[in-house]
Amino acid sequence: MALSALPLGTWCHTLMLSGRPACRDHPYVGCPLKPRLVRPDACVTGTSRAPPRRRRAPPFAEPTAHLHPAPQAPRRIPQDSAPAGRFFAGGITVKEILDAIQSQDAQSADFAALPLPDSYRAITVHKDETEMFAGLDTRDKDPRKSLHLDDVPVPELGPGEALVAVMASSVNYNSVWTSIFEPLSTFGFLERYGKVSELTKRHDLPYHVIGSDLAGVVLRTGPGVNSWKPGDEVVAHCLSVELESSDGHNDTMLDPEQRIWGFETNFGGLAEIALVKSNQLMPKPGHLSWEEAAAPGLVNSTAYRQLVSRNGADMKQGDNVLIWGASGGLGSYATQFALAGGANPICVVSSEQKADICRSMGAEAIIDRSAEGYRFWKDERTQDPKEWKRFGKRIREFTGGEDIDIVFEHPGRETFGASVYVTRKGGTITTCASTSGYMHEYDNRYLWMSLKRIIGSHFANYREAWEANRLISSMTALGRVDAAVVEPVVQRAVPTPMFGSRRASRRRARTGCHLAGAGARRSPPESGT
Numbered sequence: 001m002a003l004s005a006l007p008l009g010t011w012c013h014t015l016m017l018s019g020r021p022a023c024r025d026h027p028y029v030g031c032p033l034k035p036r037l038v039r040p041d042a043c044v045t046g047t048s049r050a051p052p053r054r055r056r057a058p059p060f061a062e063p064t065a066h067l068h069p070a071p072q073a074p075r076r077i078p079q080d081s082a083p084a085g086r087f088f089a090g091g092i093t094v095k096e097i098l099d100a101i102q103s104q105d106a107q108s109a110d111f112a113a114l115p116l117p118d119s120y121r122a123i124t125v126h127k128d129e130t131e132m133f134a135g136l137d138t139r140d141k142d143p144r145k146s147l148h149l150d151d152v153p154v155p156e157l158g159p160g161e162a163l164v165a166v167m168a169s170s171v172n173y174n175s176v177w178t179s180i181f182e183p184l185s186t187f188g189f190l191e192r193y194g195k196v197s198e199l200t201k202r203h204d205l206p207y208h209v210i211g212s213d214l215a216g217v218v219l220r221t222g223p224g225v226n227s228w229k230p231g232d233e234v235v236a237h238c239l240s241v242e243l244e245s246s247d248g249h250n251d252t253m254l255d256p257e258q259r260i261w262g263f264e265t266n267f268g269g270l271a272e273i274a275l276v277k278s279n280q281l282m283p284k285p286g287h288l289s290w291e292e293a294a295a296p297g298l299v300n301s302t303a304y305r306q307l308v309s310r311n312g313a314d315m316k317q318g319d320n321v322l323i324w325g326a327s328g329g330l331g332s333y334a335t336q337f338a339l340a341g342g343a344n345p346i347c348v349v350s351s352e353q354k355a356d357i358c359r360s361m362g363a364e365a366i367i368d369r370s371a372e373g374y375r376f377w378k379d380e381r382t383q384d385p386k387e388w389k390r391f392g393k394r395i396r397e398f399t400g401g402e403d404i405d406i407v408f409e410h411p412g413r414e415t416f417g418a419s420v421y422v423t424r425k426g427g428t429i430t431t432c433a434s435t436s437g438y439m440h441e442y443d444n445r446y447l448w449m450s451l452k453r454i455i456g457s458h459f460a461n462y463r464e465a466w467e468a469n470r471l472i473s474s475m476t477a478l479g480r481v482d483a484a485v486v487e488p489v490v491q492r493a494v495p496t497p498m499f500g501s502r503r504a505s506r507r508r509a510r511t512g513c514h515l516a517g518a519g520a521r522r523s524p525p526e527s528g529t
């Protein structure tokens, strides 16, 4: 059943459209604040009476047929069942897992002894629907029609893997791309991954459990996992690598079998249970709620590599950093990194409300691109260098006449010409996306004559993700909560029918609806989205 027909459709609508008309750049995500989910308060009202059934733990060298049973269709959850928050025909309910998590005294052994449910609820897209939007314009492709709430089997656990009870997840842009099957259907990724090994065949299914963030509790670890154990409170970054080739051993992002978990692999985080590789796990920052902990993973790590890491722009003190979308998912972390690292962020946003978010993060140099009316394109094919110049002149007002050392790029086609132009001689444009279009055009004379560099950046390796996570938690581990270098960005916490509960609702009431922006800190502005 499509989400639009479920109460979950409300969730989807809230997250994807954010209650405002779709704009040209963000037809679904509700221009342009980053939607953040979620309260997978896993089935707190679960009422299954079926006797618990212990699932057999797979041995290390399980016969492959056992690891990947014949693909089967997910069981669609009837509309009136979804809000009830229970779902297992046999075996333990997710509620029992949640009870263990919420009891203060459950030890690792208790979690290890918990039987696993046979199945769990998950947000999916279906392989037999990948053509459903054929011929439609991007902005007319409605994720509410393609996303489903399904009951799916718990995948077998392989070597080096972990099953995690998901307490909260988040919605990233890749969930949007997946749900509209653009630029490609993700089932092609799953088919290719399924060909890598007998173990990876599990991922090639007629449904795709999406989601690339989670905060939760380890339930099981597979053979060869020594650093994590059942009961550990964790967050997961979304880099999945095989690392059998030498190529990835300097930088795991260069592994030929590098994938984004929950996008290019199955069993993602928008679910009650997720399957990850153990080298995706990181400690949950102890001072954060589940929702706060689930929000940063993908965007925080991506922004860290793109801006701070030597693999990205290698930012240093004093750098003038132009940050597009500075209150958004990536941009709000980039802004915090720039501020904490002694750089000078020049934040570009499109409303006063978003400017306020940047201010509350501590930024002072803010350009409201809407209010100032930049039009870098005269028409669909022709850029306007006069507008680049006007933009560059405005930037210099914030830099004492200097140009930009690093441009933090992701809007793509619409802004790339301006980004190349305003970068100083020898400066860097670092890009990880093309939200407004991936066919970039810029005047190459401004690049080569001024010895500028364009650096492609994509997610982050484990070390970078770990360092980004450490910036949220390291000081707090010493008891200095106020000294965290980076604070999580939560636009809003949304209980879903899948995980919904009164508790979750109260939490939402208490936290209010956040605009994206760690700047919101302890007193977030009300959402206007």
Ligand SMILES: NC(=O)c1ccc[n+]([C@@H]2O[C@H](COP(=O)([O-])OP(=O)(O)OC[C@H]3O[C@@H](n4cnc5c(N)ncnc54)[C@H](OP(=O)(O)O)[C@@H]3O)[C@@H](O)[C@H]2O)c1
Binding pocket: 025, 029, 032, 033, 034, 035, 172, 173, 174, 298, 299, 302, 324, 325, 326, 327, 328, 329, 330, 331, 348, 349, 350, 351, 354, 369, 410, 411, 414, 415, 432, 433, 434, 435, 436, 457, 458, 459, 460, 516
């Ligand atoms: N490669 C990777 O590993 C990776 C990782 C994460 C995200 N991404 C990609 O990065 C992009 C941004 O992700 P996000 O999570 O930061 O999204 P987001 O939360 O929606 O923020 C993007 C921001 O960019 C600005 N923006 C969008 N279109 C623009 C345009 N045409 N001109 C100028 N500014 C524009 C908007 O800010 P204002 O309207 O306030 O200016 C918006 O808030 C997406 O395409 C996503 O898929 C890539």
